[in-house]
Amino acid sequence: MSPTSLNRSFTLNRAKEQAIEVSLLLCALVSIATTAGIVFVLVAESVFAIPPEKAFFQEVSPWEFFTGTQWSPQFADKHFGVLPLVCGTFLIAGIAAAVGLPIGILSAVYLSEYASPRVRSIVKPILEILAGIPTVVYGFFALYLITPTLIKPIFSTLGFDVDGYNALSAGIVVGIMIIPMVSSLSEDALRAVPRSLREAGYALGSTKFDVSAKVVLPAAFSGIVASFLLAIARAVGETMAVTIAAGQSPTMTLNPLRSVQTMTSYIVNVSLGDTPAGTIEYKSLYAVALCLFSITLVMNILSQYVMRRYREVYQ
Amino acid sequence: MSTPTPTAAPTPGSTAHELTHGRRENRLFETLCAVSTWSTFAVLVILIVSVSYRAWGWLDWQFLTSFDSRKPERAGILAGLLGSCWMIVITIMFSVPVGVGAAVYLEEYATDNLLTRIIRTNLANLAGVPSIVYGILGLTVFVRMFGLFGEQGLFHIEGIPLWGDAVIPLPFGRTVISGALSLSLLILPVIIVAAQEALRAVPPSLRHASLALGATRWQTIRHQVLPSALPGIMTGVILAISRAFGETAPLVMIGAMTFVRFAPGKITSLQVVFDDPASLVRAPFDTFTVIPIQIFNWVRQAKSEFQHVAAAGIVVLLVVLLVLNGLAIYVRHRSQKNLRW
Numbered sequence: 001m002s003p004t005s006l007n008r009s010f011t012l013n014r015a016k017e018q019a020i021e022v023s024l025l026l027c028a029l030v031s032i033a034t035t036a037g038i039v040f041v042l043v044a045e046s047v048f049a050i051p052p053e054k055a056f057f058q059e060v061s062p063w064e065f066f067t068g069t070q071w072s073p074q075f076a077d078k079h080f081g082v083l084p085l086v087c088g089t090f091l092i093a094g095i096a097a098a099v100g101l102p103i104g105i106l107s108a109v110y111l112s113e114y115a116s117p118r119v120r121s122i123v124k125p126i127l128e129i130l131a132g133i134p135t136v137v138y139g140f141f142a143l144y145l146i147t148p149t150l151i152k153p154i155f156s157t158l159g160f161d162v163d164g165y166n167a168l169s170a171g172i173v174v175g176i177m178i179i180p181m182v183s184s185l186s187e188d189a190l191r192a193v194p195r196s197l198r199e200a201g202y203a204l205g206s207t208k209f210d211v212s213a214k215v216v217l218p219a220a221f222s223g224i225v226a227s228f229l230l231a232i233a234r235a236v237g238e239t240m241a242v243t244i245a246a247g248q249s250p251t252m253t254l255n256p257l258r259s260v261q262t263m264t265s266y267i268v269n270v271s272l273g274d275t276p277a278g279t280i281e282y283k284s285l286y287a288v289a290l291c292l293f294s295i296t297l298v299m300n301i302l303s304q305y306v307m308r309r310y311r312e313v314y315q
Numbered sequence: 316m317s318t319p320t321p322t323a324a325p326t327p328g329s330t331a332h333e334l335t336h337g338r339r340e341n342r343l344f345e346t347l348c349a350v351s352t353w354s355t356f357a358v359l360v361i362l363i364v365s366v367s368y369r370a371w372g373w374l375d376w377q378f379l380t381s382f383d384s385r386k387p388e389r390a391g392i393l394a395g396l397l398g399s400c401w402m403i404v405i406t407i408m409f410s411v412p413v414g415v416g417a418a419v420y421l422e423e424y425a426t427d428n429l430l431t432r433i434i435r436t437n438l439a440n441l442a443g444v445p446s447i448v449y450g451i452l453g454l455t456v457f458v459r460m461f462g463l464f465g466e467q468g469l470f471h472i473e474g475i476p477l478w479g480d481a482v483i484p485l486p487f488g489r490t491v492i493s494g495a496l497s498l499s500l501l502i503l504p505v506i507i508v509a510a511q512e513a514l515r516a517v518p519p520s521l522r523h524a525s526l527a528l529g530a531t532r533w534q535t536i537r538h539q540v541l542p543s544a545l546p547g548i549m550t551g552v553i554l555a556i557s558r559a560f561g562e563t564a565p566l567v568m569i570g571a572m573t574f575v576r577f578a579p580g581k582i583t584s585l586q587v588v589f590d591d592p593a594s595l596v597r598a599p600f601d602t603f604t605v606i607p608i609q610i611f612n613w614v615r616q617a618k619s620e621f622q623h624v625a626a627a628g629i630v631v632l633l634v635v636l637l638v639l640n641g642l643a644i645y646v647r648h649r650s651q652k653n654l655r656w
Contacts, residue, residue, distance in 0.1 A: 013531065020533045021424055027416030028425075028434055031507065034500050035437050038448060041455045103351045110348035125644070126356050132554075132636055134561025136607045137366070137629050140614055144622050145365050179355055207341040230443065237445025239564035240607075244614055264447050264564070271450075271568050277459060289451045293444065300443035304436075 045286035088260035095171025104182025112190035131180035139244030165247025168256035189223020222310035229303035369626035387620035397578035405495035414506030450568025453497025460486035489570035509551020546650030
């Protein structure tokens, strides 16, 4: 073959290029494999199983699982009603949202509308550090600092009973944890609002408050809602802080001063004990995890949908 | 905004009244926003000060160089430190090549077809999966390998002999390698997204120039695109690693032990490695603990002195994370200064 031939032909170099492209594609497929793996693992232990084995929902009826109000897999009289765990999870996520969402959105407004570049250059790294603090540290903070020095004195003088492990302290730290996420995602959304909109507002004689609250925030609404949904999903999936600070009693309560158990802390609790594979207790792990995974997945997809569907497009 | 009604005195409803009212509202709102923002700073300070205060007197050389103990005054973090190091090194070995490879594929090779779109959507969803779910994945796939091996399994293999007396156990069991693989899957989306952004920031002119000179696609990527994107990729990788460093839940799931009095492969000093090089190969297949898990264990202890031990552990953890974050900021800063385009 002459070196000037333009025919595509097999050469070692071309084969090498092909091989590289294929191996890079395989790398990209690892992420698909991960998702497939998660779904398969969760479904295989809880919904279907290979015949000699029995899946969780073949031993416990889904009706009992989703409507039962008693969760006691470790007792002789086993009950598998997931509602207490779901209730605990959403109690803590609710407190976290009450703490984290307002602070997050207000600081996003501050960073995008009011702060000077210098202030931004100080605040942004602080938020990054806050976002990088491991969740065990927040658990310690809730258990040894927030409960004894904040919650106990206040609510005891008001005449309430406060448990050493309580949902409120866990909710507060999870709220602190989601502030950086809400703040940075919402700030991105606020900054994407074009300047002309703000200037039009000022030209009409509005104050900065009017412009921020009545022009910029509504214009960035989809991005803000998306960030809220992501943050709540994060709060629902939060594990260590909740395990440490909220305790391990699966009770159906909305009292934030009581000890509750979340889906995540149940999973941790079972895995700490020596639960042999194949027992119903072990399989309940997968059922609870499937439940948790579905909830967070729905919230994530919803957040992406809101982002796409309701985004205002400016040119 | 109400329509201004021209009147002389600032009575309620008048323009002047509206203006002062508006100004007050504005000031109030700005203060509220500023207080919210700076409150996060206050929380950070309170957290660091209170933890350091509790750790004071407990964080000493003895704490850094001894193993865990049932007695709080003799407990140390050495097993966690060494375990965390092994964990992170192996996690990097798995996650960085795969993550950067995936990003290169998505940015440089992929055409906009169904598969690429699925991969992109999937990445966004994976980033939102709670870390404990990765723990369950790791427990089933790596620790137990679906129960395929061992007594009741389909295959009766003890393990694959490796080097010296080191064997790859099947299934992996509650070992460093299981933990590292789980963490790799966990941080993969973070690395891929960061690397994608870094690759996107490389101007196309660079690629065109290289291709015009007759370089192949891979040569262009290998010698032009990747070196240019390296600082961005590094920043993303360091941040992902610092996330893996503090991660606890998945490792609790795969069964990193809470009370461990040894280092992986029993390697506590370089001397051990020289005497017995096979220990380097054994270490990844050894049981282990990491710093966050030791902290978790100390927090759960009934003895109240252990909260000081836990605080000392937290200080160590935070120092490591701060160093990693500082490194990321340094790399970003340096690359911004040396930007070539």
